[in-house]
Amino acid sequence: MLLPEEPRVSRLLFIPLVLALVALGACRSVEPREKGRAVRVRLEEGVLASAQEGERHALLIGISAYTDPAWNALRYAAKDADDLGRVLADPVRGGFRSVTVLTRPEQTTRTSVLAALQALEARPWRPQDTVVVYVSGHGSLARDVRGELQRYLVTSDTRYRDVAGTGLDMATLEQSLERLGSRRRVLVLATCHSGTGKSLLPPEVRDELAHTKASFLPQPLEAASRASLVLSASDWGEAAREDDALANDIYTHFLIQALDGSGDRNRDGAVSATEAHDWARRNTWAYTEGRQRPSAQILEVGADPVLLSGSLQRPGQPEVFSYSARLEGFTLKVDGRDAGELPGGVVVPEGRRKLELRKGGQVLWEDTVALRSGERRELEAFLRPRADGPRRTVTLGGGVLGFLDGQSREQVLPASAQAGVGLGWEGVLLDGKLDLWVDVAAGQGSQSLRLDPGGDVPVRHRSLLVGVAVGPTWTWGRLGLSTGPRVAGLWLQRSFQLELLDRNEQYVTAWPGWMAALSFRFSPVWMVEARAQALWAYVPVDGQTRTVGFGGLMLAGGYRF
Template identity: 70%
Template sequence: MLPPERVFVNRPGLHIVLGLCLLSACAATSTGEKGRTVRVRLDSAQLASAHEGERHALLIGVSQYDDASWNDLRFPGKDAEDLGRALADPRRGGFRSVTVLNRPEQTTRAAVLEALRALAAKPWRPKDVVVIYVSGHGTLARDSRGDLQRYLVMRDTRFRDVQGTGLEMAALERELEALGSRRRVLVLATCHSGTGKSLLPPSVLDELERTKAAFLPRPLEEESRASLVLSASDWGEAAREDDALGNDIYTHFFVEALDGRGDRNADGAVSATEAHDWARRHTWTYTQGRQRPSVRMTEVGADPVLLSGALTQAGQPEVFSYSPRLEGFTLKVDGVDAGELPGGVALPEGKRKLGLHKGGQTLWEDTVALRSGERRALEALLREFVEGRRRTVTLEAGLLGFLDARSRREVLPSTMLVGAGLRLDGLLLEQRLDVGVDLSVGQGHQSLRLDVGGTVPVRHRAVMLGVTVGPSWEWGRLRVSTGPRVAALWLQRSFQLDLLNRDESYLTVWPGWMAGVSWRLGTRWVLEAKGQLLWAYVPMDGRTRAVGFGGLLLGGGYRF
């Protein structure tokens, strides 16, 4: 049995400090409750570098409590020992050292803070990895600023003074962030819903009971500064331990993943996100959807945090997302559901059609070439897609004419136009303004009314070249744009009578305003409608007239 002290595994070249905080507030029944880039290719040098540095773990299990308000728990100490045994095993984690704190004298607030300070005193290098694991009660309380925060309940935490005697989660994350390593993991599995054995102070409980929101507000510390924050349950849910498993449910499957079953891309090693995804899926199934482990990450790229095994090959390509913005979306690969986000999947090498869908709507679809060893973040692919499709070419048709009816009858009828346009999104002022250029031509053959009575047939032609600059806004598939416009207009009138055969033409440049609306049919095709108002001085019938023009254009476009 792994002793509740530091365990050293002599494996040169491996020094990872893993910081997993599993907060388990568990009931005393058979099932208790405890209160989810940049494009990357891993070449051989990068694969080898993933095992550089050292690995260390600090694992804390709090089972007994001085204050009778906190019910004692059964498995936190065993959770820490079981995870420590897997991490220390040379055939699995191969950690250089694993420290387990689960005796009563080791789980006071002062003892845990001392252990964290000792951890921070190590000479950390960027390629080292840190894991801190805490299994015990969790609760909510107001901090000194009056903000609602989550707290770890230590052995000596007093129910009536959580702020002064508990360990604030945000403080733990700050300690982890201060380490010199770039590979940091913090796992939180606290029952922050206030159910089960994760009790809440009366003042907080009373406030939450009077809150009409469907979900509790997330504390400020939810957006952790650490690299990875893994949680055994989602916000507002209870984490559970189970007699049949003899562990916290999430911890059981997390440890299970480290024996190689969590290696989804078959590269020989199990990363932190792979272990979490394995535990997340199995915890969801085991609890019949009542417990949904979650993840937050801020620094994940070419350097996955490896917890078990050794990289023996590049492995299959992976696509993943742990972004809260994509939570709940379904990932489709070649038209087949690959699972709901957050999470990741391993795919065969080659071109794959990926898509994000939610509520019957398609957010994004694109064909992506995947190579062996790549890890592609979906939010980065989505950003590349959006940024790579800032150009839209449209074919348009519509009418241009004088605003007043008298000018249309006596000077120039409305002219049918056809043309093309090019819009460059986010071209000016730090991507705040779009620029559009369009060219339209048209002609017609109608009759004009003469001042002396009667009508005269006239053929007319028009060529318009315009430039529009302005902002745009998007709501889902709908896009609205507007802005000032400058257009050059060439007009020609041809009178063909027995006694009069004369052509009149002129060129003018005039200012105006344009507004448009478009609707995305898919990832590339759009429908557009644009209206414009223009003001110009036009020489007609021997005198210059100040006139207003209006136009309406309808068309379809292609984004690239």
């Protein structure tokens, strides 16, 4: 409900400020048993109903006017809150049970905003309730009492010379949301702290930032927040802009537009927070010609999306999505065709689809995924097993193994063809610096020894090798080089079935050595490898021991998982 009793403060008193929108994202957490695997989310009939259970409440804060004339007035911050509140309160669209809009100067003081947040906390929240907090106004940076640079929302009474003492730090805003009993929380910030656009920095901070590398800046709120869903009108360091032609903050304009139904990407009848954000993000990006990139941080995504508008009428088309910063700029291809850029969500036709994540000419990940109506799959979860844990590679191949010197091959045991299987764990030793490989190879042959005297003596021979190696792997694009020490247990047998000699001879030992492998990944999961090994061999022959080299070369195909 839009509260009519909230009087509007004169725009003459407004100083350009931060616009912050906090929306509540209610998300069912991933089932524990699915941790580390792809998140499969399916909207069944019962889930559809439960997704719409609970009440929707919103606190919208638009701060256009400031007491301290040092802050520039914002023309559309209050209007942004009003316009958004109107849509949320509309029973046909948002259907929110209550919408509290704070826009007047006395309502947007630090004390008043904190009181509004406390009032929000005081409500009897249920987990299935949805809460949206939206803030539009100036943002700023200042040193707190500990001397650390923090983000602040500039309230109407914030003094330019004392931001830390009179502004509202974003951490307080975030903590206030965390205390709510609802699990569906969305925080939307139409602010920035870059010193441009809807941001104004004190001179000393601006001077400090001019001489400070970006990595020392405080983290963007959406990167540090523990709220369920944090949507931001601009990326860290970018300006959030108002636009006269739109008569709104640009991001807010398209966010409101999405709630009209335009953002219903999967055609399920409702506009979720992520759908609305994706719509606003893509349109803001296009409208600003790439100068403003709204971002989002989603910490929990469950079966029931945070619905901001409409109601679920049917299972939507399958969707895949990612708001991970590391996937930003990647293109999602579906069945070989471009389907959209990340971050964001993409609707995918139902059925088994080949999905690819590409950037430039490189494929980060590809797989064939079965998608059903109503499903929402997080792309990050597909990649997580490889990113989080040690990556493993199983290889299958063949090659040749034998003594390195010709004399031993002629007089003791000929080289033999081998077939082998190997298993490698990447980065499991020494804080991820060393890989571990285990391999087993077996082979046999029927050749001749060449003795003098003795001539050519037919011999059948078999070998079994079990090896362990450790070492680092260096990669250059798709090419990888691994090398390291190795120990191999070896069983060698030669067998003579001759007229005067029917005898099996064998030798079992363990030999130290070295290995080197060159690999080429022709896809994220498939690779080929050439692996060479050399072992220091100590072999008793005719009652005397020989110290010789033993080695081999294996060519293998591998699968990474």
